[in-house]
Structures are given as structure tokens and as C-alpha cells.
Amino acid sequence: MLQAEGLAKTFTLHLKDGLRLPVLSDMSFTVTSDEAVALTGPSGSGKSTLMRMLYANYRCDAGVLNVRHQGDWVNLADASARMVRTVRRETIGYVSQFLRVIPRVPTLQVVAEPLIERGAEEGHASRRASELLERLNIPAKLWDLSPVTFSGGEQQRVNIARGFAAPYPILLLDEPTASLDAENRQVVINMICEARDAGTAIVGIFHDTPARNAVCTREIDLAEKAAA
Amino acid sequence: MNGSRETDSPILLAEAVSKAYGEQLGCVDISFELWPGEVLAIVGESGSGKTTLLNCLSAQLMPDRGSARYHRRNDGLRDIYAMSEAERRFLMRTDWAFVHQNPRDGLRMNVSAGANVGERLMAVGARHYGDIRARAVDWMEKVEVDTSRIDHFPRTFSGGMQQRLQIARNLVTGPRLVFMDEPTGGLDVSVQARLLDLIRGLVTRLQLSVIIVTHDLAVARLLAHRMMVMRDGRVVEQGLTDQVLDDPQHAYTQLLVSSVLQA
Incomplete structure (x- = not known):
């Protein structure tokens, strides 16, 4: 589903006299559709940077990042903005650590949006969104409110619901269980395992070791890669 | 589509x-x-x-x-x-449509809100008064402007309302x-x-x-x-x-x- 070859990333800070911070170099790996891969390594080893590169949120300075999109390989490292948008709509889902809240948009709509963008009928999208919110224990009385005032854990669960609303062949998860209580953590782990068993290729960062062990079939250690 | x-x-x-x-x-x-x-x-x-x-x-x-x-x-x-x-x-x-920063540049301040929206329809050939007014009301609702103010002049509106009305005027012709x-x-x-x-x-x-x-x-x-x-x-x-x-x-x-x- 995903083939990375020779990916590299260096940040150039022009406001600090062009200071260059190399983060990743020569990263190569593949992820197939029956795998859940954990990115591991100490903080600063580039896990989050790599995740963002896989979503084309950060640009790749070098290398090829091939993604299986509707039967074809698309190189996200040099795809047009329009192609990246299509790949994000249909193929790659991303659950970030923090929900970027849009003022005034109700929770139910935040969750249903990825389906609406794919052209799903509004009633169907709302039903799917309610199922997910229910499963993730977000009380129904909150669904009409914007998540702006929600607690951290609630916002994260809304974010996860949104990430799972539309089925994606590839799912990127950045610390999906970080601020959850035990019960909700288990719900999220179950959801990820179900997606994996249904054939979604998963790449994630899990600092929570039991969650990582429950979900992942393999690890990629970025510290090792840096040392090699 | x-x-x-x-x-x-x-x-x-x-x-x-x-x-x-x-x-x-x-x-x-x-x-x-x-x-x-x-x-x-x-x-x-x-x-x-x-x-x-x-x-x-x-x-x-x-x-x-x-x-x-x-x-x-x-x-x-x-x-x-x-x-x-x-x-x-x-x-x-x-x-095409053009939404200006200042509603004064995109609205006619001394013509009613309804006429501001209806005018663009008339410019593309709409003639039936009832239809034009109905579509003006519809668009005022879409942009959340109180439809009871359809006959008021935009200069009596707040800045936010004026801007929403300007958007209605622009989008009414599709x-x-x-x-x-x-x-x-x-x-x-x-x-x-x-x-x-x-x-x-x-x-x-x-x-x-x-x-x-x-x-x-x-x-x-x-x-x-x-x-x-x-x-x-x-x-x-x-x-x-x-x-x-x-x-x-x-x-x-x-x-x-x-x-x-x-x-």
C-alpha cells in the first residue's frame, strides 16, 4: 500500500540564519495492507515528522513516497496539490494528536464531513457519525455543539471518530490513545484492530506500550535507522 | 454533477x-x-x-x-x-461574482435589501416579481439575514449583516x-x-x-x-x-x- 524509498527531511530555519536541522535521511520501508506498523524511537528521532510526510503535510526533500491510490501508484513526494487532496479524500486518513477545531461547526458535522466530501448522502453520513460518537462515548447532548469547549479526551475522541468515519485503505495514527481513560482506550484499540483486520494498512505512533502491542504487527525503529 | x-x-x-x-x-x-x-x-x-x-x-x-x-x-x-x-x-x-472587503463597494446602500439581491437576477433576465422576491427571501435565509428586513436599506444593517447580504447578492445567480x-x-x-x-x-x-x-x-x-x-x-x-x-x-x-x- 505504501512504499518509501530514500526519504529525507531537513528543516532550514531562515529566521535563524539558515540553520539546518537534519531530521530524517534515507528512510526506506514498505507497508502492506494486512499490517499495522508502529514507528518507534525516542523523542526527536523524527516519528512525527515522518508521519506528517506520509500525509504530505510536510514536504519530502528527497526520495519517493509511493501510495496505492485507486489501483495506481502515486508518488506523494512530487504529486500536485490537487492529486494530494484526492488521495487524502479517498485513500489516506490521518488522526492527528489534536483536533483542529473550526468555530461554530457542530461535533456531528465535524465527524460526518469526510463522508460528505466523498459525496455521501447527508442522512447516511450523519447516521455513521452518530454511531461512531456513540461507540466512543460522546454523550448525544454534545453532538450539536462545537467541540471547542470539550475536554482534551473528548476532543481526541471526536478526532478519532472523524478519522474513522470514511473507510481508508491507509490510516495514519499519531498517538490515538494518549489522553484517554481505560474504557475509551479499549474502544479505540478495538476500532484500530477491526480496521487492520479488514485490510487497512496502518502506520502509527503509540507511546502507550500495551496499546502498541495490542495493535501493531511490526515496528520501525527510527533511532536504529538514524544510527545505521 | x-x-x-x-x-x-x-x-x-x-x-x-x-x-x-x-x-x-x-x-x-x-x-x-x-x-x-x-x-x-x-x-x-x-x-x-x-x-x-x-x-x-x-x-x-x-x-x-x-x-x-x-x-x-x-x-x-x-x-x-x-x-x-x-x-x-x-x-x-x-x-462570476466579486465580494468586496467593504460592503459599500458591493451593495447599493440606498436600495432595499431585497432589491439588492433581486437586482442581479434581473440583470440576467428574471422578470417575474414574485419569483425574484421569493429567491431574495430564500437567499437572505441562506446567509442568515432576518427576512423581515427585506424592505430595509442596507445602510441600516450592521457590518456583518451587510457583508452577508453582499454574499447573497453575489451568489443568487449561481x-x-x-x-x-x-x-x-x-x-x-x-x-x-x-x-x-x-x-x-x-x-x-x-x-x-x-x-x-x-x-x-x-x-x-x-x-x-x-x-x-x-x-x-x-x-x-x-x-x-x-x-x-x-x-x-x-x-x-x-x-x-x-x-x-x-x-
């Missing part, structure tokens, strides 16, 4: 658009594609040339060089600068390409949030293509799929909005992004 032919072509294709005011550079060598349903933000500080560019793209200003080809409904890509004045005026009334010049500039923050939410909803529902000029990166983040950063008349960086804002490459973009105040 519109057939595959439309999605296979950009709606607007700008090539090397340049405009100078004497020695003073307006915009230099601007090229980009805009696809149906896409929202493109042009950001930069005052004097960066973004408004000059917007005025050139919407044919309110003739560039010195370059072309801007627009994909009309039944007729391939046509250079808007090679069209006759009458053809351009027709586009402005039908396929345009495909909308130009916006700082549409939320000068509004209170709460009014701004409501307006942004409204624009966002309309753009998605009506599948509009939009070129929006703003100096506010948060507005770009919220509304735009793609953005172009301008400085001294040139585009210094462009790409997906989240890419440009989260991983800015150019020194000037890094400066802009790092200068945003966190509330």
Missing part, C-alpha cells in the same frame, strides 16, 4: 500575468491553475500585489502581459483579456467562480467566525471555485485548499494550505507564519 468534461479542465488558467504601475511593480509573472471546487488563497502583506493580481484575474484591471483563460460552460478555455468588453460584462453578471477581497476584514471576531463558517458551508455545498485575497493566515487555513504567498509582486511559495503553513520553505513565509499571534 457537471459532467466529466468540466472536471478534466481547470476553471481558470493564469499564465505570466504581470501588471506594473509605471516604475512600481504590481504583480509579476503569476501563473497557476484553479480547478472546479477549489479554494485558492492569495496571502501577503499590504503592497505585496495581491489585490492587483485579484483585480487582473477578475478583469477589472488589464494586465500588461500574460493571459487568464476561463473555462466557460459550453465553450473551452477562453482568454478573458481577448474577450470583448460586453462578453466580460456578461461573465461578471453570470458565471456563479461558478467567486473572487473575494478580504471578505472578513474589519469585522469583529465573533462576526468574522460566523461569516467564515457561512462562506465555508456555501463553498462546499455549491462546489464553488474561489480566489480569496487575505492577509490573515487563519482565514486561509480555514477556507482555502491551496495558497500562494506573495511578496513584492511575486509568488514566493505556493502549495496545499496545510503544507505551506506547517512546513513553510521560503524565508518570508517562515516569517509570516512565525508572526501569527496565538490566542
Whole structure:
């Protein structure tokens, strides 16, 4: 589903006299559709940077990042903005650590949006969104409110619901269980395992070791890669 | 929805658009594609040339060089600068819309709210008074302006209401390409949030293509799929909005992004 070859990333800070911070170099790996891969390594080893590169949120300075999109390989490292948008709509889902809240948009709509963008009928999208919110224990009385005032854990669960609303062949998860209580953590782990068993290729960062062990079939250690 | 032919072509294709005011550079060598349903933000500080560019793209200003080809409904890509004045005026009334920063520039202040919306319909041939009024009411509801004020003059409205009315007036004829010049500039923050939410909803529902000029990166983040950063008349960086804002490459973009105040 995903083939990375020779990916590299260096940040150039022009406001600090062009200071260059190399983060990743020569990263190569593949992820197939029956795998859940954990990115591991100490903080600063580039896990989050790599995740963002896989979503084309950060640009790749070098290398090829091939993604299986509707039967074809698309190189996200040099795809047009329009192609990246299509790949994000249909193929790659991303659950970030923090929900970027849009003022005034109700929770139910935040969750249903990825389906609406794919052209799903509004009633169907709302039903799917309610199922997910229910499963993730977000009380129904909150669904009409914007998540702006929600607690951290609630916002994260809304974010996860949104990430799972539309089925994606590839799912990127950045610390999906970080601020959850035990019960909700288990719900999220179950959801990820179900997606994996249904054939979604998963790449994630899990600092929570039991969650990582429950979900992942393999690890990629970025510290090792840096040392090699 | 519109057939595959439309999605296979950009709606607007700008090539090397340049405009100078004497020695003073307006915009230099601007090229980009805009696809149906896409929202493109042009950001930069005052004097960066973004408004000059917007005025050139919407044919309110003739560039010195370059072309801007627009994909009309039944007729391939046509250079808007090679069209006759009458053809351009027709586009402005039908396929295009322009939302000004100051509602005074986009509304007639001494004509009722309903007539402001209805006028654009009449310009494209609507004649039946009842229909025109019904569509004006419908659009006032869509933009959340109290319909009991349909016979009031816009000058008696608040700034936010005026701006929403201007949007209704612009969208009532079903345009495909909308130009916006700082549409939320000068509004209170709460009014701004409501307006942004409204624009966002309309753009998605009506599948509009939009070129929006703003100096506010948060507005770009919220509304735009793609953005172009301008400085001294040139585009210094462009790409997906989240890419440009989260991983800015150019020194000037890094400066802009790092200068945003966190509330």
C-alpha cells in the first residue's frame, strides 16, 4: 500500500540564519495492507515528522513516497496539490494528536464531513457519525455543539471518530490513545484492530506500550535507522 | 454533477500575468491553475500585489502581459483579456461574482435589501416579481439575514449583516467562480467566525471555485485548499494550505507564519 524509498527531511530555519536541522535521511520501508506498523524511537528521532510526510503535510526533500491510490501508484513526494487532496479524500486518513477545531461547526458535522466530501448522502453520513460518537462515548447532548469547549479526551475522541468515519485503505495514527481513560482506550484499540483486520494498512505512533502491542504487527525503529 | 468534461479542465488558467504601475511593480509573472471546487488563497502583506493580481484575474484591471483563460460552460478555455468588453460584462453578471472587503463597494446602500439581491437576477433576465422576491427571501435565509428586513436599506444593517447580504447578492445567480477581497476584514471576531463558517458551508455545498485575497493566515487555513504567498509582486511559495503553513520553505513565509499571534 505504501512504499518509501530514500526519504529525507531537513528543516532550514531562515529566521535563524539558515540553520539546518537534519531530521530524517534515507528512510526506506514498505507497508502492506494486512499490517499495522508502529514507528518507534525516542523523542526527536523524527516519528512525527515522518508521519506528517506520509500525509504530505510536510514536504519530502528527497526520495519517493509511493501510495496505492485507486489501483495506481502515486508518488506523494512530487504529486500536485490537487492529486494530494484526492488521495487524502479517498485513500489516506490521518488522526492527528489534536483536533483542529473550526468555530461554530457542530461535533456531528465535524465527524460526518469526510463522508460528505466523498459525496455521501447527508442522512447516511450523519447516521455513521452518530454511531461512531456513540461507540466512543460522546454523550448525544454534545453532538450539536462545537467541540471547542470539550475536554482534551473528548476532543481526541471526536478526532478519532472523524478519522474513522470514511473507510481508508491507509490510516495514519499519531498517538490515538494518549489522553484517554481505560474504557475509551479499549474502544479505540478495538476500532484500530477491526480496521487492520479488514485490510487497512496502518502506520502509527503509540507511546502507550500495551496499546502498541495490542495493535501493531511490526515496528520501525527510527533511532536504529538514524544510527545505521 | 457537471459532467466529466468540466472536471478534466481547470476553471481558470493564469499564465505570466504581470501588471506594473509605471516604475512600481504590481504583480509579476503569476501563473497557476484553479480547478472546479477549489479554494485558492492569495496571502501577503499590504503592497505585496495581491489585490492587483485579484483585480487582473477578475478583469477589472488589464494586465500588461500574460493571459487568464476561463473555462466557460459550453465553450473551452477562453482568454478573458481577448474577450470583448460586453462578453466580460456578461461573465461578471453570470458565471462570476466579486465580494468586496467593504460592503459599500458591493451593495447599493440606498436600495432595499431585497432589491439588492433581486437586482442581479434581473440583470440576467428574471422578470417575474414574485419569483425574484421569493429567491431574495430564500437567499437572505441562506446567509442568515432576518427576512423581515427585506424592505430595509442596507445602510441600516450592521457590518456583518451587510457583508452577508453582499454574499447573497453575489451568489443568487449561481456563479461558478467567486473572487473575494478580504471578505472578513474589519469585522469583529465573533462576526468574522460566523461569516467564515457561512462562506465555508456555501463553498462546499455549491462546489464553488474561489480566489480569496487575505492577509490573515487563519482565514486561509480555514477556507482555502491551496495558497500562494506573495511578496513584492511575486509568488514566493505556493502549495496545499496545510503544507505551506506547517512546513513553510521560503524565508518570508517562515516569517509570516512565525508572526501569527496565538490566542
